[in-house]
Amino acid sequence: MKFVDTHCHLTDEKFSADLIEVYERAKNSCVDRVINFGATLKDSAEVVELAKKFSGMFAGVGIHPEEVQDWDGKNSAEKIFELAKKNKVVAIGEIGLDYHWEKSSEGKILQQKIFVEQLDIARQLNLPVCIHEREAHGDALKILQAEGKNLRGVLHCYSGSLEMAKEVWKLGWLIGIDGPLTFKNSAKLPEIVQAAPSEMLLLETDAPYLAPTPYRGKRNEPSYLIEIAKKISELRGESLEIVAEYTTKNAENLYKI
Ligand code: NI
Numbered sequence: 001m002k003f004v005d006t007h008c009h010l011t012d013e014k015f016s017a018d019l020i021e022v023y024e025r026a027k028n029s030c031v032d033r034v035i036n037f038g039a040t041l042k043d044s045a046e047v048v049e050l051a052k053k054f055s056g057m058f059a060g061v062g063i064h065p066e067e068v069q070d071w072d073g074k075n076s077a078e079k080i081f082e083l084a085k086k087n088k089v090v091a092i093g094e095i096g097l098d099y100h101w102e103k104s105s106e107g108k109i110l111q112q113k114i115f116v117e118q119l120d121i122a123r124q125l126n127l128p129v130c131i132h133e134r135e136a137h138g139d140a141l142k143i144l145q146a147e148g149k150n151l152r153g154v155l156h157c158y159s160g161s162l163e164m165a166k167e168v169w170k171l172g173w174l175i176g177i178d179g180p181l182t183f184k185n186s187a188k189l190p191e192i193v194q195a196a197p198s199e200m201l202l203l204e205t206d207a208p209y210l211a212p213t214p215y216r217g218k219r220n221e222p223s224y225l226i227e228i229a230k231k232i233s234e235l236r237g238e239s240l241e242i243v244a245e246y247t248t249k250n251a252e253n254l255y256k257i
Helices: 019-028 041-053 065-070 074-084 105-125 137-147 162-170 189-195 222-236 240-255
Strands: 003-008 031-037 057-061 089-098 129-134 153-156 174-177 201-203
Touching (some): 003 153, 019 222, 031 089, 089 137, 189 222, 222 240
Parallel strands (some): 153 174, 174 201
């Protein structure tokens, strides 16, 4: 059995003391590949560097919607473009929309503009996209429908409705499932996981954030991915091996890893 943690942040300082042990534990828990995502230009450069040092480690580069102050137009676009061409970079991300803290319409419009510009980089380089979307379901879907042509990707840490998920799947995009599926208040997620075509699901930890039960509240790490896989297996009435098989295949197909 093997799994891919398709979204984490091992460049986070929470891993600076014991990254080697963390990665070792991942490998011992059948997580044989991970993809780290950048949130800023600096962080994007770091995920690229880190991937060089570990086998089975890949990177995604981009500017997160909560970090749009990092974006200075053409210059940043060029930097992301150059980073995205480096070895072991398999995606543009995480990019998208986050309206949780951004309530002003100018701020939202700025996020949308930077999101669309980065979608364009992905299209030019023929790379898949990892989208961060929080409390911006309608606008994110509209942008995907209008600007997502010839692009594939995933809505990471999916938090939308089943209706929206169906629209996302229609576009050929996947959804990423994280620790919140294992929480008592997992809301709509179990129903969405049950309804999902198996080829539309990706597993991810988003480590160091969102540790699954029974680690909730602690630092998350890729070896905990198994807890999310177990929950999917229980909800869908499939063996863990089957879940490992199709989620790994989905990750390989999308990210060409
Ligand atoms: Ni993330």
